[in-house]
Amino acid sequence: MNNRRHFIKHLSVLSAGGALAETLLLPEIQRSLDRNNDRFASYSPLELAREEDFWQTIKDAYQLSPDIMNLNNGGVCPHPLVVEEAMIKYHRFSNEIPSFNMWRKVDKNREPLRQKLAELAGCNAEEIAIQRNASEALETVIFGLPLKKGDEVILTKQDYPNMMNAWKQREKRDGIVLKWLDFDFPIENEKTIVDTYAQAITKKTKLLHVTHVINWMGQIMPVKPIVELAHNRKIEVLVDGAHSFAHLDYSIHDLGCDYFGTSLHKWLGAPFGTGMLFVKKDKIQKLYPLLAAPNPRSKDIRKFEHLGTRSFAIEQAIEQAIEFHLKIGSERKQARLHHLTRYWATAVHTLPGVHIGTSLDPRYSCGIALLQIDHLKPVALAQSLFKNYKIHAVAMDYHNIHGVRITPNVYTLEKELDYLIQAISEISTT
Numbered sequence: 525m526n527n528r529r530h531f532i533k534h535l536s537v538l539s540a541g542g543a544l545a546e547t548l549l550l551p552e553i554q555r556s557l558d559r560n561n562d563r564f565a566s567y568s569p570l571e572l573a574r575e576e577d578f579w580q581t582i583k584d585a586y587q588l589s590p591d592i593m594n595l596n597n598g599g600v601c602p603h604p605l606v607v608e609e610a611m612i613k614y615h616r617f618s619n620e621i622p623s624f625n626m627w628r629k630v631d632k633n634r635e636p637l638r639q640k641l642a643e644l645a646g647c648n649a650e651e652i653a654i655q656r657n658a659s660e661a662l663e664t665v666i667f668g669l670p671l672k673k674g675d676e677v678i679l680t681k682q683d684y685p686n687m688m689n690a691w692k693q694r695e696k697r698d699g700i701v702l703k704w705l706d707f708d709f710p711i712e713n714e715k716t717i718v719d720t721y722a723q724a725i726t727k728k729t730k731l732l733h734v735t736h737v738i739n740w741m742g743q744i745m746p747v748k749p750i751v752e753l754a755h756n757r758k759i760e761v762l763v764d765g766a767h768s769f770a771h772l773d774y775s776i777h778d779l780g781c782d783y784f785g786t787s788l789h790k791w792l793g794a795p796f797g798t799g800m801l802f803v804k805k806d807k808i809q810k811l812y813p814l815l816a817a818p819n820p821r822s823k824d825i826r827k828f829e830h831l832g833t834r835s836f837a838i839e840q841a842i843e844q845a846i847e848f849h850l851k852i853g854s855e856r857k858q859a860r861l862h863h864l865t866r867y868w869a870t871a872v873h874t875l876p877g878v879h880i881g882t883s884l885d886p887r888y889s890c891g892i893a894l895l896q897i898d899h900l901k902p903v904a905l906a907q908s909l910f911k912n913y914k915i916h917a918v919a920m921d922y923h924n925i926h927g928v929r930i931t932p933n934v935y936t937l938e939k940e941l942d943y944l945i946q947a948i949s950e951i952s953t954t
């Protein structure tokens with residue numbers, strides 16, 4: 525009897541593990557972020573973008589490699605400590621008794637999380653499905669849309685390879701027709717881009733696939749006018765927001781698109797293996813899920829979440845990434861990331877043989893830019909940065925894009941970019 529009582533008492537302590545759902549920002553980090561916000565409360569986003577003290581506190585919230593400077597945040601971003609801690613905490617709790625703690629307790633947080641993601645994205649929670657990455661979210665749309673032989677989809681040669689491949693697969697299997705646009709970025713003219721889409725539209729066009737921020741060199745695409753153009757002609761738009769979400773300050777509702785997919789392990793700084801799908805409410809029913817659901821024709825967005833067993837610890841720690849992001853704020857983050865790009869790019873672009881393959885106008889770029897040096901192939905330039913300076917950045921050598929992509933993050937300081945600038949000036953003159 526005593527043993528039974530003891531055991532039940534132990535269980536009730538565990539069920540207080542509902543506390544797991546509470547705000548998990550580590551107290552000292554929370555306090556220092558709050559102090560930081562109080563101290564700089566009166567600064568505009570543009571003023572704050574230059575305040576290194578503010579960003580040093582943000583940097584202190586990460587545990588980063590001490591040996592290598594990471595300028596490939598475009599690939600995948602590290603998450604701040606509070607996210608890592610939450611993920612570990614949820615994982616440990618789940619692992620005590622997975623089918624009970626993970627499925628019945630940790631997963632209870634899914635609906636509040638959906639709500640928070642929707643608030644951040646600027647849409648209705650009933651339009652948001654939690655996914656494992658942008659590929660999964662976007663391919664749900666690419667493979668799930670009811671398209672038939674002869675239907676046309678417009679996309680560009682500068683879209684992301686996974687997505688281009690998915691569409692090519694659909695072309696092979698279903699006989700849909702792909703119409704490829706080919707842009708010579710950077711382009712600093714919205715109309716040129718929109719007109720190029722307009723000219724490709726025919727009576728058979730059913731969908732435009734638009735990458736919001738082109739991953740190769742960071743060009744920002746004018747999604748809103750493209751959506752307006754498409755909707756005027758009863759054509760739908762799928763937006764690849766892998767690089768724009770939590771990087772640029774906008775809402776999905778404002779963009780007006782029909783479908784949107786993004787990773788959350790990029791600019792939001794959520795755990796690796798997290799993503800999000802948005803489907804406009806009245807389009808959910810017709811879209812088949814990628815992984816079978818009990819009722820594939822349901823109007824419930826949750827039909828896209830029948831993903832089988834996966835880590836709910838990873839999923840739930842998205843919430844701490846949102847909290848951390850909100851401590852900075854979307855507008856301030858965009859201003860800082862653009863400031864960092866301008867900071868290094870304007871310091872090197874007049875050096876002999878150095879070119880920036882990205883617009884520096886904040887309407888057309890933010891935290892991603894392409895570095896080009898005349899006498900060096902992209903791979904050689906990336907190798908030189910790494911071998912001689914321990915700067916990690918990635919070579920882009922594809923079609924009409926050649927250079928090394930430089931992507932700082934909120935934890936990158938000006939003094940680190942000074943080191944990059946020094947490296948570029950030495951490499952360009954040797």
Ligand SMILES: Cc1ncc(COP(=O)(O)O)c(C=O)c1O
Pocket residue numbers: 598599656657658659660683684686735737738739764766767786787799
């Ligand atoms: C534009 C774009 N779309 C989609 C993806 C795919 O993202 P994920 O690896 O999260 O599926 C990427 C990844 O870099 C990307 O840059």
